Every structure is written in structure tokens, then in C-alpha cells.
Amino acid sequence: MSSDSPSNIAVKIESLAYAYGDRQALCELSLEILSGEIFCLLGPNGSGKTTLFRLLSTLASLQTGSVSVMENDLADDAHAIRRLLGVVFQSPSLDRKLTVLENLRHQAAMYGLGKSVTAERIDEATRRLGIDDRLHDRVETLSGGLSRRVELAKCMLHNPSILLLDEPSTGLDPAARSDLWSYLRLLQSELGTTVLMTTHLLEEADRSDRVGILHEGNLVALGEPNTLRAELGSDVVSIQCDNPSEVIDQLQTNWQLASRQLDGIVRLEETVSAELLSDVMQSLSGQVDNISVGRPTLEDVFIHHTGHQFWHDVEVVQ
Amino acid sequence: MNNVAVSASSSLARRELIRFFRQPNRVIGAIGTPLVMWLLFGLGLEESFSVSPSGETQDENFLQYYFPGTLVLVLMFTAIFATISVIEDRSEGFLQGVLVSPVPRWSIVLGKVIGGTVIAVLQAVLMLLIAIALPMQWNLVAVLHLFGIFVAGAFGLTCLGFVLAWKLDNVHGFHAIMNLLLMPMWLLSGAFFPIPELTAQSSVGQMMIHWLMKFDPLTYVVSLVRQVMYESQQAEKFWQPDLDTSWFITLSFCAVMFLIACRVVRQPA
Incomplete structure (x- = not known):
């Protein structure tokens, strides 16, 4: 994780700036996320982390600076980047009127997965997350913790190299938070997935491999939680x-x-x-x-x- | 790539259908309002309405005249309300999940529009069953022809609804547009009253109405339904486009609205 050769860098952000009118949300931000690490972007509300998340998830267009994901340039090839990403939003992107299975099948269709692959991946993801007995329940009947698990299963169906999560613990009780972290560590160890999450929860950032602290659009600290504290x-x-x-x-x-x-x-x-x-x-x-x-x-x-x-x-x- | 586009479009369309049938109030709203309007206006204005298909006899009552417009209103209500789901999808978070997936943007439009079109056509066909009581020339060709008109009309209207909904962030705004743009569009389509022909004696008001109605794409959809249902000529003092022109304009409306929708969807939601 200490090597910074291009192949070991999952996301490279250089001089990224973004403004909403006169308000500067990100100021000349440069950052590298390494392959296979769990990286937390920590910052209070208004620090710019959601803007950065929207840029990385391809929902917002670049203004200045550059972003490359697994050596694909965001400005030139957002399409290729979308294939590499699994995105978990703060507000669930599930259709509450559909069942868990219908939601998952829909997601598989969005990534062009064939029928047999879809069935296999749904089976694997739902078993791993312990929701295989809820496949036929409508999402509107599930608790917040279970919905979050369905959301995770949905985003992992196409085996993304990078998982982006925006405030994933919002609305989760401590037990569900703990489950979430167990799952992220499992993905890291078994699939080598790179995890990049935003959070305003200090204890969550403390559990990550590395943390970047954002304040008013600037990256004010970067490193392993222990190293930052030791300073x-x-x-x-x-x-x-x-x-x-x-x-x-x-x-x-x-x-x-x-x-x-x-x-x-x-x-x-x-x-x-x-x-x-x-x-x-x-x-x-x-x-x-x-x-x-x-x-x-x-x-x-x-x-x-x-x-x-x-x-x-x-x-x-x- | 094409594989992703096709599977994404069909999945989005299927989702629209599942959602529609799981919300019975939508079924009632889309068909109930036009049906009540048809009965109330049709029966209420029956005595005072004097348009006849041939211009010579009084053999068409208002219930009959108003029915093709009612079918188009069913198409419009269903198609437009199906696309309101774009606003809900955005506020409930579903849309963002679609936008970060690697599907071409046009396939998102196509999926939504096909879903809305199928729902609208189903409703219009259901409404058409009432026409059994009307003196329509029932034959397979006419029914298939009507089916084709429903598909084209619903497709164009759903694309229009998509374009409007994409720009709005709340359902209230959509209702305002519905009242300001879509209802006048329907009223000026010849659904409720015929299009006055221009003569030397025509007033400025009549001229304005004539041209507004001529520029209204729904005029051509209503005209198609009317001509296929009743196979009759309009009275000379009223203007009515012929079948070919009506088809040409209806299909052009579909194509233009679809292209606009594909362009609009590239902008951030």
C-alpha cells in the first residue's frame, strides 16, 4: 500500500476545483487513492466532500483539474469509469415499490449482465449480506439497515473495482454499522475492492486505512489515522x-x-x-x-x- | 454496448409497468378523469352542440364528437403522469443509480418512454371498449389503425412529458405546466370543438384559434382518431387535415420530441 506506481493508484485527483457560482466548493485538491485500500474522506457539512463524491461518481461535470480512475480520464471517458464504479448514495437508490429481487435484476440489466450471471451474482451477494431470505419482500417493508444491505448488494453485482460510498452509516444503528464495516473488510480481503467513502463521523474515519480531512474545499490532512493522531x-x-x-x-x-x-x-x-x-x-x-x-x-x-x-x-x- | 442499452431500456420499461399496477390510484386517475369529463360534458352539451359529420345532418351528438378527444385525453393523462415518475425517481434517489451506470443516456429515455407508452395505450384500449356503444365502423383494420395511432400519440406525449419532468424538481411545478400548457394543448386539438375554417368573414379571434389549432401537434392525433372511428368528412366550415398529413405530423412530433428528450437527458438531472 505504500508503493505509488501508477498501477497501484486507483484514483488520481489533480488540482481539482469546483465552484457553485461564487462559492468555491473544492480548491485545487490533489489526492491519490491506492488500490485495495479503504479510504475515508472526513469533513463536516459544507467541507466539499459531497461535491467530490458527485464528481467521482460522474454525476457532476469537471470544471478545472483532472481525475483519473484506474488510468481512465474522467473528462474523456466517463463511460468506462462508470463500469468500474459501484456507487452507494446517502439516500438509497432503490425503488421502494419493487421487491429486493426486482431491484437487483434491474441493476444487473443496467450493466448488461446475462441471465445466468445475474442469478449467480444475486445469489452470491444476497447470501454474503444475509438478505437471501428477503428477496421477495418489497423494499418499502425493509428496515434502514436491511435497505442499506440491499443497496450494497445492488452496487456489487457487477463486481466493481472501486466502491464509492456517500455517508454510508447515515441512519444505521451501531450493529448495522458494524455489519457494514465487516462487509467492506470482506470485500477488501476477498475481492481486493478499493473503497472510498465520505463521512462526517469521526469513529468511522478512525476505522479506515487512510483518511483525508477536508475543510472548506481544502485537503488539510492526509494519512493513516494513527499517524495523524501521533503527529x-x-x-x-x-x-x-x-x-x-x-x-x-x-x-x-x-x-x-x-x-x-x-x-x-x-x-x-x-x-x-x-x-x-x-x-x-x-x-x-x-x-x-x-x-x-x-x-x-x-x-x-x-x-x-x-x-x-x-x-x-x-x-x-x- | 447495444446489449446494455437494450437490457437497460427493457428493464426501465418493465419497472414502469410494475409500478403502475402496484399503484391503483394511478389507474383510476388516468382513466377516471377523462371518463367523467366525457360523460358530464357529453351529456351536458348534447342539446347545444350542432356539428354534424357531413355538415348536412344532425346525426352526431356531442358524446360521439367528444369521444376521440377523450381517448386522446386518456393518452395524454397516462403518458404525462407516467413521466412524472422522473421527478419522483430523482427525489427518491432511484435516478442517481441509473445515471451512474454505464447505459447510454438515450436508452434511459427509451425505457421510460416505452413504459409510459405501453401504460397509456392499455388505458386507451380500455376506454375504447366504451365505443362499442357508439356508431363506429367496427372492423379489424380500423381497430389496428387506432392501435397504431394510440402508440404514436402516446410515444410523442410521453417524450414531451419526459422533457418537461427532467427540468423540474417537484411535482407541483409539473401540475402548473399541466394546467398552463398541456390542457390548452388538448383543448386546442379539436377534441372539444372543431377547428374553424378561415374565410373572408373570419374574425381575428377565429384566425388566431385556427392557427393555434393548426400548430398544435395533438390536433393531428385527434384528427386521426376521429377519421378512423367515424370515416366521415367534417363539415366544410371546419378545417380538418387529411389522414396522410395527420400521420406525417404525428410521427414527426414523436421523432422531434424523442430527439429533444435524448438531448435534455444529457444535462445533469
């Missing part, structure tokens, strides 16, 4: 207090610790020894309401790179 040191210390500016000054003056303020909380993003932490806690005991120490999360990575909280656009004061 922040082993701990993140959050200090809740009445006068954050004063605490930041004291940390700098007394212990040469660089910290910053976010939403009224002082944050320290570096490895702090237990002795030093104890020293700090004792010295500041009269000024602080609460001190917490934790291992860095992807939210911390996001805050570190963007100066914003993941869920709220609260700016960091240095």
Missing part, C-alpha cells in the same frame, strides 16, 4: 477555566508550553509528562474548573489543522 503527541490536555488568556500566558511563561484557546477551553497538543502535568495542575488549581487529559482523536487532528471545532465553526484564538 499531535501522545496527549491532548484540555483546561476549562474562567480566564483562558491568562492560563495560556502562564503555560508559556512557566513551562514553555504552547497552547491555544478554542470555545473557552485551553488546549495543549503535545506530550506532557505526568510530573509536569501534576506541576501544572497544582499551580493552576485556583483558576481552573476542569482539566482533562486524553489521547488525540481525529477531531483533535481536525482542530489542529483547521483551527476550528469539527462540529461548530468556532475559531481558535492563538
Whole structure:
């Protein structure tokens, strides 16, 4: 997965920019997705991930920059790219009035699969996803989790090389989310499928092989979740207090610790020894309401790179 | 490639049929409204209507005159409502799954349009059964001829519905267009009143109506149905295209609308 020879690159995005009128949704984005990896595009609402998803799934036309999928250029040959993709949308693309089997047969027809291949693939996909006993149920009678499984079965019928998923966990309970990930790992190991998903869920991004963090159309961080977190040191210390500016000054003056303020909380993003932490806690005991120490999360990575909280656009004061 | 296009079109058409028969309210809406309109207007205006097929006798009542237009209204309602599903497909997410598949765009149009056409023709044939009570010249050739007209008329109208629906993002907008464009199109087709012939005494209003009706493609579909059903000549003071002209314009309407639909479908939905 570390090699970046052209044959090992499933999707190559270069200087991709996209605007809706005056609003820039993607800004000169460059990124490579490697074959066989599970890649998560993480970003809050409005970060540009859905725009990128629409471009990659061939639903939106390129404005500037280039995208190639398995060495097929999106601008020249979207048709060839469509054959390589399996696309799972946030809102299901199933016909709710049709049965599971009718939906799957329809999908097979869209990819020109013959009758026997269709029957074989439907059998295989539905058994793998545990929906083989629901073939004759109308989709409108299925739960959200089961519908998502049908959607996955549908998108895998033509054995795509790349599976694109837009916020796949939306509306799923924890058990269904876990099932989804088991299935994605199965596809990765058995078929070598490359998985590219967008998400705004930090815990989902944490499970991926590599994550790209998007903020306001820019790729602000890229790497394996553990590596990204490690860049922040082993701990993140959050200090809740009445006068954050004063605490930041004291940390700098007394212990040469660089910290910053976010939403009224002082944050320290570096490895702090237990002795030093104890020293700090004792010295500041009269000024602080609460001190917490934790291992860095992807939210911390996001805050570190963007100066914003993941869920709220609260700016960091240095 | 052709294989994909054919299988995609037939699958999309089959889906339209399955959906139609699983929503009985659509069956009732498409045939019920024209039927009620035919009975109410036909019976209500029977005494005041004075058009006769030959222009000399009063042997055609309004129920009779109005019936070919009612058949075309059934075609129009069914064909147009079948294409509203494009809007539903978009809002429910189904369309995006079709658009990311490797099917040629024209096969999406063809599938939708064939599905809509089959449904519309089935409904029109059902409505035609009422004509047993009318003094129509029943013979196999006439029935097959009518069947062909239904197919062509429904195809053109479904393409028109597709073009309109592709541009709209909600069903309310479609109803507005239905009232503003499609109903006047039907009213001006000679379904409800004949096309006035132009003479030196014709008023400006009559001239406008004459030309509007002449430019209305539905005029030629209604004219075909009327001529095949009643095999009679219109009174001289009314204009009516001949069979060949009517067929030519109807088929041209189908071809042009299909090409426009294929062009429109290339734009993002």
C-alpha cells in the first residue's frame, strides 16, 4: 500500500476545483487513492466532500483539474469509469415499490449482465449480506439497515473495482454499522475492492486505512489515522477555566508550553509528562474548573489543522 | 454496448409497468378523469352542440364528437403522469443509480418512454371498449389503425412529458405546466370543438384559434382518431387535415420530441 506506481493508484485527483457560482466548493485538491485500500474522506457539512463524491461518481461535470480512475480520464471517458464504479448514495437508490429481487435484476440489466450471471451474482451477494431470505419482500417493508444491505448488494453485482460510498452509516444503528464495516473488510480481503467513502463521523474515519480531512474545499490532512493522531503527541490536555488568556500566558511563561484557546477551553497538543502535568495542575488549581487529559482523536487532528471545532465553526484564538 | 442499452431500456420499461399496477390510484386517475369529463360534458352539451359529420345532418351528438378527444385525453393523462415518475425517481434517489451506470443516456429515455407508452395505450384500449356503444365502423383494420395511432400519440406525449419532468424538481411545478400548457394543448386539438375554417368573414379571434389549432401537434392525433372511428368528412366550415398529413405530423412530433428528450437527458438531472 505504500508503493505509488501508477498501477497501484486507483484514483488520481489533480488540482481539482469546483465552484457553485461564487462559492468555491473544492480548491485545487490533489489526492491519490491506492488500490485495495479503504479510504475515508472526513469533513463536516459544507467541507466539499459531497461535491467530490458527485464528481467521482460522474454525476457532476469537471470544471478545472483532472481525475483519473484506474488510468481512465474522467473528462474523456466517463463511460468506462462508470463500469468500474459501484456507487452507494446517502439516500438509497432503490425503488421502494419493487421487491429486493426486482431491484437487483434491474441493476444487473443496467450493466448488461446475462441471465445466468445475474442469478449467480444475486445469489452470491444476497447470501454474503444475509438478505437471501428477503428477496421477495418489497423494499418499502425493509428496515434502514436491511435497505442499506440491499443497496450494497445492488452496487456489487457487477463486481466493481472501486466502491464509492456517500455517508454510508447515515441512519444505521451501531450493529448495522458494524455489519457494514465487516462487509467492506470482506470485500477488501476477498475481492481486493478499493473503497472510498465520505463521512462526517469521526469513529468511522478512525476505522479506515487512510483518511483525508477536508475543510472548506481544502485537503488539510492526509494519512493513516494513527499517524495523524501521533503527529499531535501522545496527549491532548484540555483546561476549562474562567480566564483562558491568562492560563495560556502562564503555560508559556512557566513551562514553555504552547497552547491555544478554542470555545473557552485551553488546549495543549503535545506530550506532557505526568510530573509536569501534576506541576501544572497544582499551580493552576485556583483558576481552573476542569482539566482533562486524553489521547488525540481525529477531531483533535481536525482542530489542529483547521483551527476550528469539527462540529461548530468556532475559531481558535492563538 | 447495444446489449446494455437494450437490457437497460427493457428493464426501465418493465419497472414502469410494475409500478403502475402496484399503484391503483394511478389507474383510476388516468382513466377516471377523462371518463367523467366525457360523460358530464357529453351529456351536458348534447342539446347545444350542432356539428354534424357531413355538415348536412344532425346525426352526431356531442358524446360521439367528444369521444376521440377523450381517448386522446386518456393518452395524454397516462403518458404525462407516467413521466412524472422522473421527478419522483430523482427525489427518491432511484435516478442517481441509473445515471451512474454505464447505459447510454438515450436508452434511459427509451425505457421510460416505452413504459409510459405501453401504460397509456392499455388505458386507451380500455376506454375504447366504451365505443362499442357508439356508431363506429367496427372492423379489424380500423381497430389496428387506432392501435397504431394510440402508440404514436402516446410515444410523442410521453417524450414531451419526459422533457418537461427532467427540468423540474417537484411535482407541483409539473401540475402548473399541466394546467398552463398541456390542457390548452388538448383543448386546442379539436377534441372539444372543431377547428374553424378561415374565410373572408373570419374574425381575428377565429384566425388566431385556427392557427393555434393548426400548430398544435395533438390536433393531428385527434384528427386521426376521429377519421378512423367515424370515416366521415367534417363539415366544410371546419378545417380538418387529411389522414396522410395527420400521420406525417404525428410521427414527426414523436421523432422531434424523442430527439429533444435524448438531448435534455444529457444535462445533469
